[in-house]
Amino acid sequence: MAEVNIQGVTKSFGTQRGVADIDLHIADGAFVVLLGPTGAGKTTTLRLVAGLEQADAGEISIGGRVVNQETPAQRDVAMVFQQYSLYPHMKVRDNLAFPLRSPILNVAEDEIARKVQQIAEVLRISHKLDNKATELSGGEMQRVSIGRALVRDPAIYLMDEPLSSLDAKLRAELRVELKRIHAEMAATLLYVTHDQIEAMTMASHVGVLDEGRLVQVGTPRDIYENPRTAYVAARLGQPRINLLPADLFDYATPTGAVQMGLRPENIVLGSGQAASVVRVEHLGDQTRLHLKLADHDVITLVDASESANPGDTMRVTARDPLFFDAQGDRITQA
Amino acid sequence: MSGFSVTEPTPRSKRIAATLVTLYAVITMIPLLWIFITGFKSPADAIAYPPKVMFEPTLEGYVNLFTTRTRQTQEYLDANPPDTWYEEIVRQYDMTVVGPSKFGERFFNSVIIGFGSTFLSVFLGTLAAYAFSRFRIPFADDLLFFILSTRMMPPVAVAIPIFLMYRQLGLSDTHLGMILLYTGVNISLAVWLLKGFIDEIPREYEEAALIDGYTRFQAFYKVVLPQAATGIASTAIFCLIFAWNEYAFAVLLTSATAQTAPPFIPTIIGVGGLDWPAVAAGATLFLLPVMIFTILLRKHLLRGITFGAVRK
Numbered sequence: 001m002a003e004v005n006i007q008g009v010t011k012s013f014g015t016q017r018g019v020a021d022i023d024l025h026i027a028d029g030a031f032v033v034l035l036g037p038t039g040a041g042k043t044t045t046l047r048l049v050a051g052l053e054q055a056d057a058g059e060i061s062i063g064g065r066v067v068n069q070e071t072p073a074q075r076d077v078a079m080v081f082q083q084y085s086l087y088p089h090m091k092v093r094d095n096l097a098f099p100l101r102s103p104i105l106n107v108a109e110d111e112i113a114r115k116v117q118q119i120a121e122v123l124r125i126s127h128k129l130d131n132k133a134t135e136l137s138g139g140e141m142q143r144v145s146i147g148r149a150l151v152r153d154p155a156i157y158l159m160d161e162p163l164s165s166l167d168a169k170l171r172a173e174l175r176v177e178l179k180r181i182h183a184e185m186a187a188t189l190l191y192v193t194h195d196q197i198e199a200m201t202m203a204s205h206v207g208v209l210d211e212g213r214l215v216q217v218g219t220p221r222d223i224y225e226n227p228r229t230a231y232v233a234a235r236l237g238q239p240r241i242n243l244l245p246a247d248l249f250d251y252a253t254p255t256g257a258v259q260m261g262l263r264p265e266n267i268v269l270g271s272g273q274a275a276s277v278v279r280v281e282h283l284g285d286q287t288r289l290h291l292k293l294a295d296h297d298v299i300t301l302v303d304a305s306e307s308a309n310p311g312d313t314m315r316v317t318a319r320d321p322l323f324f325d326a327q328g329d330r331i332t333q334a
Numbered sequence: 335m336s337g338f339s340v341t342e343p344t345p346r347s348k349r350i351a352a353t354l355v356t357l358y359a360v361i362t363m364i365p366l367l368w369i370f371i372t373g374f375k376s377p378a379d380a381i382a383y384p385p386k387v388m389f390e391p392t393l394e395g396y397v398n399l400f401t402t403r404t405r406q407t408q409e410y411l412d413a414n415p416p417d418t419w420y421e422e423i424v425r426q427y428d429m430t431v432v433g434p435s436k437f438g439e440r441f442f443n444s445v446i447i448g449f450g451s452t453f454l455s456v457f458l459g460t461l462a463a464y465a466f467s468r469f470r471i472p473f474a475d476d477l478l479f480f481i482l483s484t485r486m487m488p489p490v491a492v493a494i495p496i497f498l499m500y501r502q503l504g505l506s507d508t509h510l511g512m513i514l515l516y517t518g519v520n521i522s523l524a525v526w527l528l529k530g531f532i533d534e535i536p537r538e539y540e541e542a543a544l545i546d547g548y549t550r551f552q553a554f555y556k557v558v559l560p561q562a563a564t565g566i567a568s569t570a571i572f573c574l575i576f577a578w579n580e581y582a583f584a585v586l587l588t589s590a591t592a593q594t595a596p597p598f599i600p601t602i603i604g605v606g607g608l609d610w611p612a613v614a615a616g617a618t619l620f621l622l623p624v625m626i627f628t629i630l631l632r633k634h635l636l637r638g639i640t641f642g643a644v645r646k
Contacts, residue, residue: 052541072544079545081538089560102547148546 001188002063002155003028004049009058011044018044019212022058026156026205031182031189033199035235036209042192043082045209046158049190051075062155073104078149079158083165085145086133092144093129096120099152119147122181139170146174150181159191163198175201196236200224208232230328233261239288239299241322242267248294249273249318254331257323264288267300272317277308291316366621372614380610394423395611399437399602399619403429437616440598445623446509447594448578451516455573456566458517459524460532464554466525467532468540478529481522489519490582497586507592515587516577523576524569531565532558567634571627578624595620 004026011018019041026032034042047053049060051072060067067075078099086095096116100107107115120126123143128136136144142162149157163171179202182189193199199206200220207217208231216228220236227233233241242264246257249272253260275293287306291298293316300316302308323331343351372380374391397420405428414430416422424431462481466474496515497506505511535558543553559566585597599616602609628635 050541050545052544071549072541073547073549077545079542081542083538085538085542087539087542087557098543099546103549103552104547148542 001028001153001186004063004156004188004190005059005061006045006049007059007061009045009048009055009060011048011053011056017041017212018053019048019209022214024207024214024217026188026190028188029186031179031187031191031202031204032207033191033193033203033205034207034209035193035196035199037194039211040209041212042194042209043160044212046079046160046190046192049075049156050077050079050158073102076104076155077158078152078154078156080142080146080149080160080162082161085148086136086141088132088134090133091129092120092125092131092133092136095133095144096129096147096151099148105152115151119151122150123147123177139166142166143174146178150185156188156190159189161193161195162191164193164195178202196238200236206236208235226330227261227322228330230259230261230324230330233322233324233330237263239264239301242296242298243324244293244296244298246323248296249321251318251321254323256325257331258326259324259328260318261322261324262298262318263320264299264301266319266321267291267298268317268319269300269302269314270317272315274313275316277310277312277314279310280308289314369614369617369621373611373618375611375614377609377611380614381608392423392611393420395609395613395615397423397431398609398612399615400435401431402433402435403427404432406430436593436598437595437602440593440595441619443509443588443592444578444594444596444620447512447516447592448574448623450509450513451520451577452570452574454513454517455520455524456528456570459521459528459569460559460562460566462521462525463528463532464558466529468537478525481525484518485522493582493586496583500587507588507590509592512584512588512592512594515583516573516580520573520576524573527569527572528562528565531562531569535561564634567631571631571635574627575624 006022006024006026009022010020012020022041022045024032024045034045036042044053048055049062051067051070051074055068062075062077087098090098093116096119097112099105100112100115116129117126120129123146125140125143125147128140128144133141133144142165146159146162149159163174166174175198178189181187182202191198191202203220205217206220206223208215208223210229210231216223216232218226223232224236227236230243234243242262244260244262246253246260248260251260273293275291275298277289278292278297279290281288281290282304285304287302287304287308289300289302289308291300291314298316308314325331373395374393375386375389376392376394379386379389401420401424403424408428411425411428411430416425421431465471466478471477500506500511500515503511505514539557539561540550540553543557544550548556579596580594581596584594588594588597595616599613599620602612602616
């Protein structure tokens with residue numbers, strides 16, 4: 001495992017921008033998750049580190065060695081693709097052994113057999129080793145795909161939305177599995193997703209991308225509590241943060257503030273302004289209230305035991321609001 | 335009510351379809367069957383009218399195909415009794431076998447030129463198709479169109495220029511010349527067909543192999559080639575069928591050394607009258623290689639004809 005440094009990396013495809021001026025330090029043993037919507041440049045960043053794309057500008061170094069001119073094989077990285085990555089003409093066993101049989105590693109066959117068996121057990125696919133790759137279910141395919149990365153001991157594992165094609169139950173299982181593997185193997189990971197739950201649960205650091213730019217990097221908690229922009233604030237948190245006019249509540253508003261961000265859990269019921277209940281969602285462990293507050297839609301969380309009906313009127317006040325200026329940048333109160 | 339489905343044909347329409355297909359297959363196979371049967375007839379049975387369906391089979395046609403014979407005096411025949419089974423067949427007409435005919439040699443030429451040009455077309459076609467499919471090549475569309483345009487006129491239209499050119503280059507009546515010519519004709523088909531197949535193979539496979547520690551070329555033959563097998567097999571069959579059956583250029587450009595079977599078979603007719611059984615025997619043997627090749631690759635061909643349109 002090694003640290004990876006991305007400095008001022010820019011890449012465009014013709015007139016279309018991929019990523020611009022990315023600076024990202026991935027410490028040895030870190031689990032960095034890149035978060036952003038489709039087209040934000042997450043996959044491009046991953047492919048630049050892998051060597052599948054050449055950077056237009058900037059420098060990428062792995063373990064202190066600048067790798068801009070190196071081929072993917074020379075960079076010693078392992079990658080899990082979103083889909084299509086199992087070699088369909090090979091058995092599961094040969095798929096897993098494929099990286100170990102490469103001319104670069106050239107591992108002895110008995111050592112390969114041992115490693116393949118070990119990884120198959122970790123990912124619970126040992127009973128499918130002699131199946132053809134095309135005879136697996138989607139979840140099994142993706143586990144083999146992850147396994148093919150894990151049999152190696154590369155400088156860094158790169159994962160491109162590896163769980164996005166799986167069903168919810170398997171996704172939850174593999175999240176825990178990946179986190180465990182990360183801890184056990186002391187692995188360095190760069191992981192791309194648009195799923196904030198994956199980011200929050202697995203990452204040691206989260207990088208939020210917006211239209212090819214890295215807007216903020218930090219621990220998941222830091223990003224949740226101290227988002228630098230309204231965009232970042234909206235990426236994390238379920239339900240989403242409520243973005244409202246800054247002067248909606250009688251709260252000391254800093255100069256230049258246009259928008260106020262209020263996490264659903266920071267809307268306090270009991271006193272203050274009147275809001276009418278539009279819809280009630282019972283989720284079992286919690287209840288979501290959709291409110292109408294002076295023509296604005298607001299979502300808040302209440303205890304599951306709370307009883308509310310559409311049409312009811314409630315009184316709400318704001319707690320710990322975040323203020324943003326006209327550009328969406330955060331204004332920290334002096 | 336039971337078993338009704340929108341997509342599944344009814345048993346009745348299935349039966350009708352099966353009958354029609356069988357009927358069509360029988361009709362198309364009758365000429366082939368007739369050739370096969372005629373090869374085992376005696377010359378008299380072959381031209382009998384009405385045509386004979388029941389007859390006494392003989393290998394006369396095959397013996398005549400593979401040998402040259404000469405008429406002998408009665409004294410000679412009496413002094414030299416037949417010592418082989420084929421000599422015995424020939425003796426019915428007071429003849430003896432004086433040596434092998436050219437058929438074996440011509441057939442062998444066909445094999446060398448047919449399979450040689452097929453291999454070369456598919457080999458070059460695969461490399462070119464891969465390059466067109468995966469790399470950013472300047473003027474790729476124009477180049478592909480240029481390659482296709484070589485097939486826009488019938489090849490025979492350029493027969494005279496090629497004839498003159500080959501004479502200058504010393505390629506007339508050589509195996510190499512014919513292999514190059516058939517490769518030149520087939521290569522556009524091979525590039526276009528194979529490009530379609532390789533386009534269907536997702537790039538992710540090669541990218542995964544590149545990251546797994548392989549070079550571009552290793553990724554190509556370990557990951558892309560096995561998946562392109564279907565396309566390569568069907569392309570090879572198309573190329574072989576063309577090269578194997580080609581007649582016009584073979585007549586024009588080959589004679590003593592590199593003549594292939596197609597121009598040779600009709601010349602059998604001239605040897606000692608209309609020897610239909612020998613012609614039929616030659617045609618039967620000529621059909622075999624393409625048939626065997628196609629049967630060997632039929633599993634790939636069936637999937638290949640859909641041009642990868644059906645995804646699993």
